[in-house]
Amino acid sequence: MPTREHIDQKPTSEQRSELAAQDTRDDDDRVATTPNGAYTGGYAYHELDEDGELVCGGHSDGRFVEVTRAEAKRTGKTPCGKCEWLLELQTESSTSD
Template identity: 45%
Template sequence: MSKEYQGRPPVNLRREMADEDNRQDVEVAISVKGASVGGYAYHHIDEDGVPICNAGGPDAEFKIVDIGVAKQKWKSPCQMCERIIRQR
């Protein structure tokens, strides 16, 4: 990801971030409730299918989808997940 942004990035930046994520055939988590149409981000998941950033807390509901599906729903990468991946 070429840009860091505090808070919710604007739509044009979210689209750019999603376009830069070239991974294919990867499962990610998207929220099924929350901010309009389930939030704006998709999340990297651990081996148990839980977002690595602990998004949403213990009661949050997530749906596991292919990254391509998440992008079709106008989702972009979770910045916290991206930071965690870079620090590994």
């Protein structure tokens, strides 16, 4: 099964499905994504901070919509690698204090 470290370009549909399946966070959590068919071609779903803003700041000027993680996965979206990386850094920082 591929991991994010083994994918060096835009993931294929199959890789997106596999990466989404590896995401064990609550499927009822709210995330943000571009609408399907959006001009930005977005394929990731983004984590939201406590203010409802994208953890990674977003990748385009596109409009984002809030959906459940389950809905994002169902529509072929994959977790945003930058969001995951930033959240991991925050977790490491808070556990080292």
